[in-house]
Amino acid sequence: MEFNDEFIYGKHSVLSYLSSGKQVNKLFLQKGLAGEQIGSIMDLVRRNGIVFQEVPKSKLDEMSDGGNHQGVVVATPPFEYSQLEDAFNLARSQDEDLFLIILDGIEDPHNLGSIIRTADAVGVHGIIIPKRRAVGLTNVVAKTSTGAIEHVPIIRVTNLSQTIQKLQSEGVWVFATDMIGEDMRKWNSSGPLALVIGNEGQGVSDLVAKTADGKVTIPMIGHVQSLNASVAAAVLMYEVARNRLK
Template sequence: MTSNDKDFVFGRHAGLDFLKTQSADRINKVFLQHGVQEDFANQVYALAKKKRLVVQTAPKNKLDRLVAGGNHQGLVLAVSSFEYADLDQLLDEFDQVGKEPFLLMLDSIEDPHNLGSILRSADATGVDAIIIPKRHASGLTSVVAKTSTGAIDYVPVARVNNLVQTTKNLKKRGYWIFGTDMKGTDYRQWNANGKTVLVIGNEGKGIAPLLKKQMDQTLTLPMVGHVQSLNASVATGILLYQMLNSRNPLK
């Protein structure tokens, strides 16, 4: 069975069937209760291994909370109710029509409200697709969908295993990679024309060091107040409108 908001699949039969039949992109996390029967645990681990999913063991009371007291029988899957786009297919489609797309890459945005707000801004400014990592980040959940106020239906979101490798592949296809950094170039000087990717870092840690090494240029938002940071979704919105201005200048 599933929870009311469709973000969880739980119960032994339903959980094992979902692991067997659904793609890894649909499964965000696998929770297995401490102390379940060894045969059952082995089944879960074997199926998760085939899909390269990490199994997280947890006490029964945590699983109870996840599914609001539902009969989980020791297995809960956090799943996505929404389909993800295939990045390679998207890139091929852009090339076929001669499009110079603007892509937004999110490095481990963990708050679903931030992701939903970013989706809303992305739709408003014409972002062609969003790239997120499969691990340590919010996926497409009902909370994201609600916060996006419908934008989730219009902006393709692709999940990838490794952001660093993805940026390398994008560079080979002619994309320029821009990221955010306190010591970067003033964002008002940013020329976002051409095949472009903007990388937004994690809410607390920013862009991971290995990923930051892949940047062709870093951008900063100048701040004159006392608080030297902005919410991730707010900062993203400002940068996206600079992109829109750059690519569609007033005549």
């Protein structure tokens, strides 16, 4: 296979990689491209629910650094994603109540990396991210996390609302961050818990907010009533950890 940073390119290389069942961040396809091998690639993409995007040839030239991409490039995660059960197992092994972070559409890799770094510091058992419309595991994320990415399970799911419902069925309380919610100083954060952090600009999506058990807010007295996503996540993670740190 031909590798260039986080990318695999060329019809045969991409087809072989997809057939292996290994994890994929996204597939990029040259606009208007067709053919037997492309058809086989797209069959695998649809069968496995892989996110794909049609782009101009110039974009693929840039991603492959001028390599012979033949109109198709796959972006691969530098680290393998974990399963939800891995987080449950980690909490059990440490005899702790489950503590999860759910990221609803975080797009900035630096924010994701910072959140992973703080999560490791306070003992979070796993971070859940969506497959679509959100940043995945990249080298920038890994670098920003300063090695924490090796210690916190990162779980990527297709549907956040369904995942939240699954957690609730397992006895996990799910709280979404919101400008109007329960003051974090009065918030009961004991027991198995998952905290939802919203997108940098839009916050937590309506459907996810409705699925959550409650909303929590960070009290602020300044003129700018908002915090950077990674900062807000850090404040709330430490609020949860305050009663948990041994």
